[in-house]
Amino acid sequence: MKRNAALAALLVGISVSTTAAFADTSITAAGSTALLPLVKDAAGAYQAANPSVKISVSGGGSGTGINQVAAKAIDIGDSDIVPPPTVTGLVDNKVAVIGFAVIVNPDLKVKNLTRKQIQDIFAGNVTNWNQVGGPDQKIVVINRTRGSGTRVVFEKTVIAPEKVTEGGLSEDATGTVISVVKQTPGAISYAAFSGTHGQPVVEVAIDGVAATEANVITGKYPFWSYEHMLTNGPATGEVKKFIDFVSSNTELLNKNSFIKISDMKTSETNR
Amino acid sequence: MISSIARRSHRTERIALTVIRMCAGFVILAMAAILLYLSVEGTKTFFVDHFSLLQFLFSPDYDLDDNHPGAAIFIVGTLLVTVFAIVVGGPFGIAVGVFLSEIAPKRMAQLLKPAIELLVGIPSVVYGWLGLTLLVPLIRDHTSSPSGFSLAGAGIVLAIMILPTVISLSEDSFNSLPPSLREGSLALGATRFQTIVRVLLPSASSGLAVALILGIARAVGETLAIQLVIGNATAFPKGIFGPTATLTTVIVGEMPSATQGSLQEHALFSMAFLLLIIAMVLILLVRFALRKRT
Amino acid sequence: MDVATMEPRTTSLVGASTSVRARKLADQIATVVLWIMASSIILLLALFIVYMFYLGARYLTPSFIFGMPAETSAGGGVGPEIYNSFYILILTLIFTVPISTAAGVYLQEYAPPGRFRELVVFSAESLATIPSIVMGLFGLLVFVYLFKWQFSAIGGALTLTLLNLPALMRVTQEALKSVPDTYREASMGMGATRWQTVLNVVLPSAIGRMTTGIVLIAGRIFGETAALIFTAGLSVSENDPYDLNPFHTAETLAVHLWYTHTESIVPDVDRIGNGSALVLLIMVFVFNIAARVGGRALSKRLTGRPT
Numbered sequence A: 001m002k003r004n005a006a007l008a009a010l011l012v013g014i015s016v017s018t019t020a021a022f023a024d025t026s027i028t029a030a031g032s033t034a035l036l037p038l039v040k041d042a043a044g045a046y047q048a049a050n051p052s053v054k055i056s057v058s059g060g061g062s063g064t065g066i067n068q069v070a071a072k073a074i075d076i077g078d079s080d081i082v083p084p085p086t087v088t089g090l091v092d093n094k095v096a097v098i099g100f101a102v103i104v105n106p107d108l109k110v111k112n113l114t115r116k117q118i119q120d121i122f123a124g125n126v127t128n129w130n131q132v133g134g135p136d137q138k139i140v141v142i143n144r145t146r147g148s149g150t151r152v153v154f155e156k157t158v159i160a161p162e163k164v165t166e167g168g169l170s171e172d173a174t175g176t177v178i179s180v181v182k183q184t185p186g187a188i189s190y191a192a193f194s195g196t197h198g199q200p201v202v203e204v205a206i207d208g209v210a211a212t213e214a215n216v217i218t219g220k221y222p223f224w225s226y227e228h229m230l231t232n233g234p235a236t237g238e239v240k241k242f243i244d245f246v247s248s249n250t251e252l253l254n255k256n257s258f259i260k261i262s263d264m265k266t267s268e269t270n271r
Numbered sequence B: 001m002i003s004s005i006a007r008r009s010h011r012t013e014r015i016a017l018t019v020i021r022m023c024a025g026f027v028i029l030a031m032a033a034i035l036l037y038l039s040v041e042g043t044k045t046f047f048v049d050h051f052s053l054l055q056f057l058f059s060p061d062y063d064l065d066d067n068h069p070g071a072a073i074f075i076v077g078t079l080l081v082t083v084f085a086i087v088v089g090g091p092f093g094i095a096v097g098v099f100l101s102e103i104a105p106k107r108m109a110q111l112l113k114p115a116i117e118l119l120v121g122i123p124s125v126v127y128g129w130l131g132l133t134l135l136v137p138l139i140r141d142h143t144s145s146p147s148g149f150s151l152a153g154a155g156i157v158l159a160i161m162i163l164p165t166v167i168s169l170s171e172d173s174f175n176s177l178p179p180s181l182r183e184g185s186l187a188l189g190a191t192r193f194q195t196i197v198r199v200l201l202p203s204a205s206s207g208l209a210v211a212l213i214l215g216i217a218r219a220v221g222e223t224l225a226i227q228l229v230i231g232n233a234t235a236f237p238k239g240i241f242g243p244t245a246t247l248t249t250v251i252v253g254e255m256p257s258a259t260q261g262s263l264q265e266h267a268l269f270s271m272a273f274l275l276l277i278i279a280m281v282l283i284l285l286v287r288f289a290l291r292k293r294t
Numbered sequence C: 001m002d003v004a005t006m007e008p009r010t011t012s013l014v015g016a017s018t019s020v021r022a023r024k025l026a027d028q029i030a031t032v033v034l035w036i037m038a039s040s041i042i043l044l045l046a047l048f049i050v051y052m053f054y055l056g057a058r059y060l061t062p063s064f065i066f067g068m069p070a071e072t073s074a075g076g077g078v079g080p081e082i083y084n085s086f087y088i089l090i091l092t093l094i095f096t097v098p099i100s101t102a103a104g105v106y107l108q109e110y111a112p113p114g115r116f117r118e119l120v121v122f123s124a125e126s127l128a129t130i131p132s133i134v135m136g137l138f139g140l141l142v143f144v145y146l147f148k149w150q151f152s153a154i155g156g157a158l159t160l161t162l163l164n165l166p167a168l169m170r171v172t173q174e175a176l177k178s179v180p181d182t183y184r185e186a187s188m189g190m191g192a193t194r195w196q197t198v199l200n201v202v203l204p205s206a207i208g209r210m211t212t213g214i215v216l217i218a219g220r221i222f223g224e225t226a227a228l229i230f231t232a233g234l235s236v237s238e239n240d241p242y243d244l245n246p247f248h249t250a251e252t253l254a255v256h257l258w259y260t261h262t263e264s265i266v267p268d269v270d271r272i273g274n275g276s277a278l279v280l281l282i283m284v285f286v287f288n289i290a291a292r293v294g295g296r297a298l299s300k301r302l303t304g305r306p307t
Helices: A002-023 A036-049 A062-070 A115-123 A149-157 A174-183 A213-218 A237-248 A250-255 B004-042 B053-058 B072-103 B106-121 B124-142 B151-175 B179-187 B192-203 B205-221 B247-257 B263-293 C018-059 C062-066 C079-110 C115-129 C132-146 C153-177 C181-189 C194-222 C253-262 C269-303
Strands: A025-031 A053-060 A076-079 A094-104 A140-144 A169-171 A187-192 A202-206 A224-232
Touching: A025 A036, A025 A062, A025 A237, A036 A053, A036 A237, A036 A250, A053 A062, A053 A237, A062 A076, A062 A149, A062 A224, A062 B247, A076 A237, A094 A149, A094 A174, A094 A213, A094 A237, A115 A140, A140 A149, A140 A174, A149 A187, A149 A224, A169 A174, A174 A187, A224 A237, B004 B263, B004 C079, B004 C115, B004 C132, B004 C153, B004 C194, B053 B072, B072 B106, B072 B151, B072 B192, B072 B205, B072 B247, B072 C018, B106 B151, B106 C018, B106 C194, B106 C269, B124 B151, B124 C018, B124 C253, B124 C269, B151 B205, B151 C018, B179 B192, B192 B205, B192 C018, B205 B263, B205 C132, B247 B263, B247 C132, B263 C115, B263 C132, C018 C269, C062 C079, C062 C269, C079 C115, C079 C153, C079 C194, C079 C253, C115 C153, C132 C153, C153 C194, C181 C194, C194 C269, C253 C269
Parallel strands: A025 A053, A025 A076, A140 A169, A140 A187
Antiparallel strands: A076 A224, A094 A187, A094 A202, A094 A224
C-alpha cells in the first residue's frame, strides 16, 4: 500500500511540474559560436526582463544550428551563413554583422599578410613562416571543422577560389581555436571578432587593411558576414520578440564586437 | 484440495514468472531494435545515395563537396589507435594480472585492487581532459609534433584506460587455474617465473585472449578521450606523432552539424553501423575463445 | 632432488650449474619487473589524484559548485550541471534497476537452458559491447527525432538504461550466485514457491552485493558523456536550471567538461575544466566508498551477514 501511495505521489509530482513547465514559454537556440556571445548576453537580459520565458543557448557551430532548427529540435538556429539550398522551410532573420580575423600566434611577430599569402598557407603551398616574412618556424594550420559557418565565410571571402587543405588539425569552436593558437608556436587560424578581440593572439591585417569594425563598415576589410537567427517558419510570439531584441540592443552589440546592420555602409547578398 | 493460500501463491508465481520473462525479453527487444535502426540508417549511404561500399571502406578521399565519403582514413585511425593501445596496454595488463594472482602479498593486493577500481571509475572525459592538459604539452615540447595532438597521445590514453579491464580479466583467468598446475611445476624444480611462462600462461591462454579482446572492444568504442587529444585531422597520420581521426571522433565531431537526410549524415551512420558490426564480431570471437577452453 | 625434503638439491648457487643460476636470476629479475609494473599503476593513480587536486582544488568555491554556467564570460559555475548529473542518474536507475534485476533473476533462478535463454544472454553481451557513442546515436534517432522529445533528460536516461542493462544484470546474477543453495532448499522445503523464495530469502541475502554493484555502476553513469551529448543536450536554462520536468534539456557535469574544451568560448576554460574534473574525481571516490560501506551496512541489517 505504501508503495502505491509513493508511486502515485511521484506521478502527480511529475505531471504537475510538467504542466507548470509547459505553461512557461521555453526557447532553445543553438549554433554559431561566433554569434554565441551576443545571444547569450541577450538571453540573460531578456530573461531578466521577462521571468516567465526560459531561454537555453548553446554552441555547436553554424551547421549544427541549421540542422537542428530544420529538424525542429530547437527553436532558433544561429548561423554565420545562409542555409544551403538543400535545407528548406527555414526563415532567415538577419540580426547583425560580424567581422572575422585571421589569427596567428603572437610570438611570430607577423602583423600583415597578403591575400595570396593566406591562400598559399591554407592550401598547403607555403609551409614555413620565413617564406612570408616571419621567423624560421613551421606553419601549423588550424582549420575549422566542416560544420563551421566561419569556415564557409573564410573560403568565400578571403581565399576563394582556393579551399582549405584538409590535412591539418581542425578544431570546432571559436574558443578552442583561440586557445590552441595561443599555445602552439607557428599556429594560424581564423575566428570571429567576438572571440578574438582582446585575446592574446595577433589579428592579422589582410592586404594592409586592419581587422577592425570601422574597416568592415566601409567594406574595405573583406572578411565579414551577416549573423542569422534562423527559424523553422516565420518567427512568432516570444521567439520573434527575442530575435528583435538581439538585433536592436546597441549596448550588447558593441560589447561583443558586432555591428548593427543599419550602420553598414556596404551590403552583400548571399552572406 | 489446494487451499486458497496455495492457489494465491501459485497465481503470484505465474504472474511473477511472466513479468520477469518479459523483462528478459525486453533485453532481446532492445538489442534487436538497435540492430534494426542502425542497419536501416547505416545502409542508406549505399542504397539511397548509391555510394559504393568498397569506396566507403577503402577510399581515403573524404570529400563531402564531391559526394564522396570515403572512410578509409577513419577506419585506419581506429585500427592504429587500437593497435597502439593493445600493444602497450595488453602485455602490461597481463603482467600485472599475473602479479596480482601469483606474486602479490596480501597487503599489496589490498592496495592495488582498489587502485584499479578507482582507475576504472574515472570517467572517460576526465581521461581525455588529463590527456589534453598533461600529455599534449609533453608531446608538443619533446617530440616532432608541433601541436602535441597526435596518434601517440590517443594511444597512450587508451592504453591506460583499457589496463583495468585487461588486468582484472587476466587475474581472473589465472586464479581459476587449478593449483595442481603450479604445484606440479614447482615440484619439478621450475622457478616461479618458469612456471608462469611455461605452464600457466599457455593454460590460461583462452582467458587471456578474452581479456585482450575485451580490451580491444573498449578501445574501439572509446570516443571522447581520443577526440580531445588526437587533433581531428582528416588525413593519415604522418608518423606516430601526427594528428589523425577515428570513426568515433568523426561521428561525434560532425553529427551535430550533419543535415538530416544528407549524404554526410548517412555516411556517419554507416560508420556507426560499422562500429556495431566490429563490436559483434568481437563478441563472437570471445565466445569462440571461451569454447576452445573446453 | 632430495626426496626426503622434496627440495632441489641445488638450493645454494655455489657450485650450481649455470642453467640453474640463470633460471634463478631470470626469476628474480622478472619478479622485480613485475613489482615495478604493479607499483607504477598505483603511482599513476596517485599522480592523477595529486595533479587534479593541485590544479582544481582552488576552484572548488561555492560559487563554482552551485553557480550558474556562463557561456561567454568568465566566472561560470556548474550548479545546474551537477543537478542534472544526479537527476539523470536517478532517472536511469529508476528504469534500469527493476528491469535488470528481473532479467537477472530470471537468468539465474529460473531460465531453463534453451534458445530463449541463449538469446537473452547473447543480447546482453552484445548490448554491453556497443560503443556508447553508437548508443547515443540510437537515442538521437529514437528519442529526439522519432519521438520528437528534443533534447531531454528522460531521453538521456533511457539511452543510459540500454547502456547499463547488461552490467546491472551481471551484478544481479553474481549477487544471486553468492547466495548458498542451502537457503533456497530450506525455503522450498518449507513449502514456499520459487518466487516466494526468491523474494523473501534469496534477494535479501544478495542485496548487499547488489547494492555495492549498483552504486559502483551509478558512479560510472555519473561520468557518462558520449551517450548524452546527442540525447540530453548541451545547455541548461537560465530561468529554471533546477527543473523537475524530465523533458528539460539537461547538460550534465561530464558533458559540460567536454563541451568546455571543444565548443565553448569562455576565457576561463582551465578553471572550469580543472574544477569539473576534480568534482568528477571526488564523486568517483564518493561512489566507490558508498558502494562498499552501503553494501555492507544493508547486508548486515537484512541478513546479519557482512556481505
